[in-house]
Amino acid sequence: MRHPSEGVLRRLVDEPAGVPDADRSHVAACSTCLRALDEVRADAELVGAALTTSGAAAVDADAAWARFSAAPAAPAPTPAFRPAPAARNRWRSAVRRPAVAALGATVLLTGAGVAAANDWLPIFSAERIDPVQVTSADLVQIPDLSAYGDLQFTREPDPEQVPDAATAQERTGLAVPEVGALPEGVTGDPTYQAAGLVEATFTFSAARAAQAAAAEGEVLPPPPAGLDGSMLRLQAGPGVAAMWAQPTGVPTLVVARVGAPTVASSGVPFETVRDYLLSLPGLPDGVADQLRSLSPDAGTLPLPVPAELVTSSTADVDGTEATVLTSRDGLFAGVVWVEDGVMTGVAGTLSADELLSVARGLR
Amino acid sequence: MAGATTPVRPDLEEVFRREYARVVGVAARVLGSRDEAEDVAQEVFLSFGRTAVPAGEAGGWLSVAAAHAALNLIRSGRRRASREEAVAAGSDAEVPDVAEAVLTREDRSRVRAALATLPRTQAVALVLRHSGLSYAEVATALDLSPGSIGTTVRRAESALRKELNRHASSE
Known part of the structure; x- marks a missing residue:
């Protein structure tokens, strides 16, 4: 028979009873496997010893x-899971900006293209198990590119909490999707958030980028011809969201709709700008992936999913293909789809099936 | 006091007392510091108190959350370095030498730093396994198939051993 895998050998070290008889008797009689088993066991013991605490x-x-019981019952406890605030004027901090952990509404709503739907991911990683309230300021955002040039906001989104769905629609022109039947465990009235279109113009500056690189102790790679001074127009929003929460303030269900973020360039094609940014020293892999998946066409949803954190599948929502994300620990799920340049998403501490039925029942 | 506190799940104290030691154990394996592990445990239970995770799944949930929170802490670089050093220094004599390997304090710091850079599932599976969870419990907690846990843990251990060897050979 074939030699059992290293995974089987590893279990043999800890739980021999969990290994099939056939594998056990093979290993006992096979010198190759016995040698491999020794190595597996030695590594296990070494690592075990290294992780032992005094x-x-x-x-x-x-x-x-x-x-624990003496600690003040703060409405929004934080520390270990809350990421450090993003440094100002650092694009990549801004892009990674995971501050909007919450239940994902934000995510949907975040970001001019670069961040966009990728910001779903912090939610599903369960790395931050503290939900954070979604605020209207999270609805639409432009990544802070000011380290690499001049970032001028041409339209401010004026985000705010609004009293009802009608006001949200009036503010944004987007109808808040109406939920047919609330899933079990979701009760009460939602709060509504609205934010207008945010628009910014980014002018790449080789001098500024060189400064940023120098701050990292690096030399800026020579920019392609024409890049210096070329402009990108970044646009996100408008966005609306309805959020249900437990009495404690922990969000349980978020339904959101937002104009898909777009990016347009003048002069040098966006792809050239993107590829150059990708070549900059110190750009984290995650941000690089986000950049790679960004396209000037808002009709597609860039969604690189880290398979070790999230399971991703597709499902039909009223004739449109939706992406279904479920955290591997089962705590969160979300359904997101794009139609005519508008992203709609449903997320929460619910099962994917429950969220899909909410998604299909939206009016 | 009435009305002043956040409503919490009624079984919180029971779960807390039952699972506290294990949660601290998980975080301590990652952090190498009991004090920091207890801080992490407090936060993890605070979060747990606001969830509706069934009591029967609480152990797995808490262990996974503790592992993530502790790994985040390492990766965020916001650790109280002085405390870690002090604790690590005091602990040298108590850590048994296994498999002819003499682990220095630097070795252990290196392993923990490398742990935080592993794929998250590998790191968490490894920590849970070394914290005494069975293969079946680790599989349930991480929603993986029980048959894959051995492979996942083995990959993590192999990567960490290579990390140690790399430094040993370069010194």
Whole structure:
């Protein structure tokens, strides 16, 4: 028979009873496997020892509980899961900006192209298990490119919480999708957020970019001809969202709609600008992926999904193909689709099936 | 006090007392510091208190959350370095030497730093396994098939051992 995989050998180290008899008897009689098993065991012990902490004394659960119950019941506890605030004037910080953890509405709504739907991901990673309230300011955003040139806002979104869906529509021209039947566990009235179109012009400056590179201790690669002074127009929004929350303020369901972000260039094609930015030193892989997936055409949804965090599938929502994302720990799910340049998304601490039925029931 | 506190799930204290040691254990494996692990545990339970995770799944949820939170802490670089150093220094004598490997404090820091750069699922599976969760429990907590846990953990260990060897050979 074939030699069992290293995964089987690894389990043999810890849980021999979990390994099929056939594999166990093979290994016992196979010198190749026995050697491999030794190596697997040695690595396991080495790593186990490296991760062992000192002070084997039992933890004091009583004292810990006393501390826990004495802590003030803040409405939005934070620390370990809240990312550090993005540094100002650093594009890549701004792009990665995971501050909008929440339940995803924002994500849908975030970003001029570069960030866009990719910002869904922090939500599904379960890396931040503290939900954060969605504020109207999160609805539409432009990445802060000012480290690489001149960023001029030509339209401000004036985001705000609005009293009802009608006001949201009046403000933005977008109808807030109306939920047919609320899933079990989602109760009460939603709060509404609205933000207008945000538009900015970015003028690439080789001098500024060189400065940014120097701050990183790097030399700026020579920009392609014509890039210096070329402009991008970034546009996002408008956006509307309805959000249901538990009495504690933890969001349970978010339904959002937003004009898909677009990017347009003058002079040098956007692809050239993008490829050059991709070549800059110190650009994190995640941001690079986002840039690669960005296109001037707002009709597609760039959505590179890290398979180790999120399972992704597609489903039909009233004739349109939607992307369904589920966090592997099952805590969050979301459904998002694009139609005529408008993204609609439904996300929450619900199962994908529940969210799909919300999505299909939207009016 | 009535009305002043956030409503929490009624079984919170019971789950807290039952799972606290394990949650601290998971975070401590990642952080190498008991104090920091206890801080992480407090935050993890705070979050847990606001979820509707069924009590039966609480152990897995809390362990995964503790691993993520601790890994985030390492990766964010916002650790209290001085405390880590102090604790690590004091711990040298207590860590057993295994498989003829003598692990220095630097080795252990290196392993933890490398841990934070592994694919998240690998890192979490590894930490949970070394925290005493069974293969079946790790599989359930991470929504993976039980058959894949051995492979996932093995990959992580192999990567960490290579990291150690790389430094050993370059020194």
